[in-house]
Amino acid sequence: MGLDNRIGKKFLHAGPGFGGSCFPKDTLSAAHFARQLGHEFSIVEATIRVNERQRQRMIEKIESALDGDVDGKSIAILGLSFKPETDDIREAPALAIAQGLLDRGASIRAYDPAAMADAGRQIPDLVLCKNAYEALTDADAMVIVTEWNEFRMLDLDRVKEVMAEPRMIDLRNVYDRRRVTEAGFQYWSVGR
Numbered sequence: 001m002g003l004d005n006r007i008g009k010k011f012l013h014a015g016p017g018f019g020g021s022c023f024p025k026d027t028l029s030a031a032h033f034a035r036q037l038g039h040e041f042s043i044v045e046a047t048i049r050v051n052e053r054q055r056q057r058m059i060e061k062i063e064s065a066l067d068g069d070v071d072g073k074s075i076a077i078l079g080l081s082f083k084p085e086t087d088d089i090r091e092a093p094a095l096a097i098a099q100g101l102l103d104r105g106a107s108i109r110a111y112d113p114a115a116m117a118d119a120g121r122q123i124p125d126l127v128l129c130k131n132a133y134e135a136l137t138d139a140d141a142m143v144i145v146t147e148w149n150e151f152r153m154l155d156l157d158r159v160k161e162v163m164a165e166p167r168m169i170d171l172r173n174v175y176d177r178r179r180v181t182e183a184g185f186q187y188w189s190v191g192r
Helices: 023-036 042-065 093-103 116-122 132-136 156-162 177-182
Strands: 074-078 107-111 141-144 167-170 186-188
Touching: 023 042, 042 093, 042 141, 042 167, 042 186, 074 093, 074 132, 093 107, 093 116, 107 116, 107 132, 132 156, 177 186
Parallel strands: 074 107, 074 141, 141 167, 167 186
Antiparallel strands: none
16 A cells, blocks of 8 residues: 555554544445445444544553553643644544543643644643643643654753653654653654
8 A cells, every 4th residue: 555656655654543534534434335235344444443443542652651640640732633734633633632631631731833723622621832842841741643844853952841751652753762762751652
Protein backbone atom coordinates (compact mmCIF):
# COMPACT_ATOMS: atom_id res chain seq x y z
CA MET A 1 0.00 0.00 0.00
CA GLY A 2 2.89 2.33 0.70
CA LEU A 3 3.91 2.12 -2.97
CA ASP A 4 0.48 3.35 -4.09
CA ASN A 5 0.97 7.11 -4.49
CA ARG A 6 -2.65 7.75 -3.53
CA ILE A 7 -1.81 6.38 -0.06
CA GLY A 8 1.96 6.54 0.29
CA LYS A 9 4.25 5.58 3.14
CA LYS A 10 3.43 8.72 5.14
CA PHE A 11 -0.07 7.52 5.92
CA LEU A 12 1.08 4.13 7.19
CA HIS A 13 3.12 5.36 10.16
CA ALA A 14 2.28 4.24 13.68
CA GLY A 15 0.13 6.74 15.54
CA PRO A 16 -3.09 7.45 17.42
CA GLY A 17 -5.41 6.42 14.60
CA PHE A 18 -6.90 8.06 11.54
CA GLY A 19 -9.45 10.83 11.31
CA GLY A 20 -10.73 13.40 8.87
CA SER A 21 -13.79 13.86 6.76
CA CYS A 22 -13.33 11.09 4.18
CA PHE A 23 -11.68 7.88 5.34
CA PRO A 24 -13.72 7.33 8.55
CA LYS A 25 -16.97 8.05 6.71
CA ASP A 26 -16.00 5.88 3.75
CA THR A 27 -15.02 2.88 5.87
CA LEU A 28 -18.28 3.08 7.84
CA SER A 29 -20.24 3.39 4.61
CA ALA A 30 -18.50 0.41 2.98
CA ALA A 31 -19.11 -1.75 6.06
CA HIS A 32 -22.77 -0.69 6.23
CA PHE A 33 -23.32 -1.31 2.51
CA ALA A 34 -21.81 -4.81 2.76
CA ARG A 35 -23.99 -5.64 5.80
CA GLN A 36 -27.10 -4.51 3.92
CA LEU A 37 -26.21 -6.98 1.19
CA GLY A 38 -25.81 -9.75 3.76
CA HIS A 39 -22.01 -9.80 3.73
CA GLU A 40 -19.35 -8.96 6.24
CA PHE A 41 -16.55 -6.78 4.90
CA SER A 42 -14.15 -8.20 7.50
CA ILE A 43 -11.07 -6.15 6.73
CA VAL A 44 -13.00 -2.87 6.84
CA GLU A 45 -14.86 -3.88 10.02
CA ALA A 46 -11.50 -4.74 11.62
CA THR A 47 -10.03 -1.41 10.48
CA ILE A 48 -12.87 0.49 12.14
CA ARG A 49 -12.48 -1.48 15.40
CA VAL A 50 -8.70 -1.07 15.48
CA ASN A 51 -8.98 2.68 14.86
CA GLU A 52 -11.43 3.06 17.75
CA ARG A 53 -9.24 0.91 19.99
CA GLN A 54 -6.11 2.86 19.07
CA ARG A 55 -7.50 6.04 20.64
CA GLN A 56 -8.19 4.16 23.86
CA ARG A 57 -4.68 2.68 23.77
CA MET A 58 -3.23 6.19 23.53
CA ILE A 59 -5.18 7.27 26.62
CA GLU A 60 -3.82 4.21 28.44
CA LYS A 61 -0.28 5.05 27.25
CA ILE A 62 -0.63 8.57 28.68
CA GLU A 63 -1.99 7.20 31.95
CA SER A 64 0.92 4.79 32.18
CA ALA A 65 3.40 7.62 31.60
CA LEU A 66 1.77 9.43 34.52
CA ASP A 67 2.20 6.46 36.87
CA GLY A 68 -1.23 5.03 36.09
CA ASP A 69 -3.37 8.01 37.10
CA VAL A 70 -4.16 11.28 35.30
CA ASP A 71 -6.62 12.58 37.90
CA GLY A 72 -5.55 16.08 38.91
CA LYS A 73 -2.73 16.17 36.34
CA SER A 74 -2.16 18.95 33.82
CA ILE A 75 -1.59 17.59 30.33
CA ALA A 76 -0.54 19.66 27.32
CA ILE A 77 -2.02 18.44 24.05
CA LEU A 78 -0.14 19.69 21.01
CA GLY A 79 -2.22 19.33 17.87
CA LEU A 80 -6.00 19.08 17.64
CA SER A 81 -6.65 18.75 13.90
CA PHE A 82 -6.66 15.28 12.35
CA LYS A 83 -3.56 16.15 10.30
CA PRO A 84 -1.20 19.12 9.96
CA GLU A 85 -1.89 22.05 7.65
CA THR A 86 -5.65 21.96 8.22
CA ASP A 87 -8.21 23.18 10.74
CA ASP A 88 -10.32 20.05 10.18
CA ILE A 89 -11.14 18.30 13.47
CA ARG A 90 -13.65 15.79 12.09
CA GLU A 91 -12.92 12.43 13.72
CA ALA A 92 -9.60 13.84 15.00
CA PRO A 93 -7.87 11.42 17.39
CA ALA A 94 -6.79 14.38 19.54
CA LEU A 95 -10.37 15.19 20.50
CA ALA A 96 -11.20 11.64 21.58
CA ILE A 97 -7.94 11.48 23.55
CA ALA A 98 -8.50 14.87 25.19
CA GLN A 99 -12.08 13.99 26.15
CA GLY A 100 -10.97 10.63 27.54
CA LEU A 101 -8.34 12.34 29.70
CA LEU A 102 -10.82 14.98 30.88
CA ASP A 103 -13.26 12.20 31.81
CA ARG A 104 -10.50 10.69 33.98
CA GLY A 105 -9.94 13.96 35.88
CA ALA A 106 -7.06 15.53 33.98
CA SER A 107 -6.97 19.17 32.98
CA ILE A 108 -6.05 19.76 29.35
CA ARG A 109 -4.12 22.75 28.05
CA ALA A 110 -4.19 22.59 24.26
CA TYR A 111 -2.64 24.29 21.29
CA ASP A 112 -3.05 23.83 17.54
CA PRO A 113 -1.94 26.33 14.88
CA ALA A 114 -5.30 26.21 13.07
CA ALA A 115 -8.01 24.21 14.85
CA MET A 116 -8.46 26.00 18.17
CA ALA A 117 -11.87 27.60 17.68
CA ASP A 118 -13.69 24.48 16.45
CA ALA A 119 -12.02 22.26 19.05
CA GLY A 120 -12.98 24.69 21.83
CA ARG A 121 -16.61 24.64 20.70
CA GLN A 122 -16.62 20.84 20.60
CA ILE A 123 -14.88 20.39 23.98
CA PRO A 124 -15.51 23.50 26.12
CA ASP A 125 -13.38 22.17 29.01
CA LEU A 126 -10.16 22.50 27.00
CA VAL A 127 -7.92 25.36 28.11
CA LEU A 128 -6.92 26.84 24.76
CA CYS A 129 -3.47 28.40 24.68
CA LYS A 130 -1.89 30.94 22.31
CA ASN A 131 1.19 28.81 21.60
CA ALA A 132 2.88 25.52 22.49
CA TYR A 133 4.95 27.01 25.30
CA GLU A 134 1.89 28.44 27.02
CA ALA A 135 0.20 25.03 26.76
CA LEU A 136 3.30 23.37 28.24
CA THR A 137 3.58 25.73 31.20
CA ASP A 138 3.32 23.72 34.44
CA ALA A 139 2.25 20.59 32.51
CA ASP A 140 2.91 17.17 34.00
CA ALA A 141 3.19 15.77 30.46
CA MET A 142 3.19 16.90 26.86
CA VAL A 143 1.35 14.84 24.26
CA ILE A 144 2.10 15.42 20.58
CA VAL A 145 -0.98 14.28 18.67
CA THR A 146 -0.69 16.12 15.34
CA GLU A 147 2.65 16.37 13.56
CA TRP A 148 2.70 20.10 12.82
CA ASN A 149 6.20 21.20 11.77
CA GLU A 150 6.39 23.75 14.59
CA PHE A 151 6.15 20.89 17.11
CA ARG A 152 9.20 19.27 15.50
CA MET A 153 11.22 22.38 16.27
CA LEU A 154 10.41 23.03 19.93
CA ASP A 155 13.21 24.48 22.03
CA LEU A 156 13.56 21.48 24.36
CA ASP A 157 15.55 23.47 26.94
CA ARG A 158 12.72 26.01 27.15
CA VAL A 159 10.12 23.24 27.22
CA LYS A 160 11.88 21.52 30.11
CA GLU A 161 12.10 24.83 31.97
CA VAL A 162 8.36 25.60 31.73
CA MET A 163 6.98 22.10 32.37
CA ALA A 164 6.29 20.76 35.86
CA GLU A 165 7.65 17.34 34.79
CA PRO A 166 9.70 16.67 31.63
CA ARG A 167 7.53 13.94 30.09
CA MET A 168 6.97 13.69 26.34
CA ILE A 169 4.41 11.29 24.91
CA ASP A 170 5.03 11.49 21.17
CA LEU A 171 2.05 9.85 19.46
CA ARG A 172 3.41 10.73 15.99
CA ASN A 173 7.05 9.75 16.51
CA VAL A 174 8.31 13.17 15.45
CA TYR A 175 11.27 13.12 17.86
CA ASP A 176 14.31 10.91 18.11
CA ARG A 177 14.30 9.11 21.47
CA ARG A 178 18.00 9.68 22.09
CA ARG A 179 17.78 13.42 21.42
CA VAL A 180 14.86 13.82 23.81
CA THR A 181 16.26 11.67 26.62
CA GLU A 182 19.62 13.40 26.37
CA ALA A 183 17.72 16.68 26.83
CA GLY A 184 16.45 15.28 30.15
CA PHE A 185 12.98 14.06 29.22
CA GLN A 186 11.19 10.82 29.84
CA TYR A 187 9.98 9.74 26.42
CA TRP A 188 7.21 7.47 25.09
CA SER A 189 6.40 6.87 21.41
CA VAL A 190 4.15 4.59 19.36
CA GLY A 191 5.16 1.37 17.66
CA ARG A 192 8.90 1.64 18.27
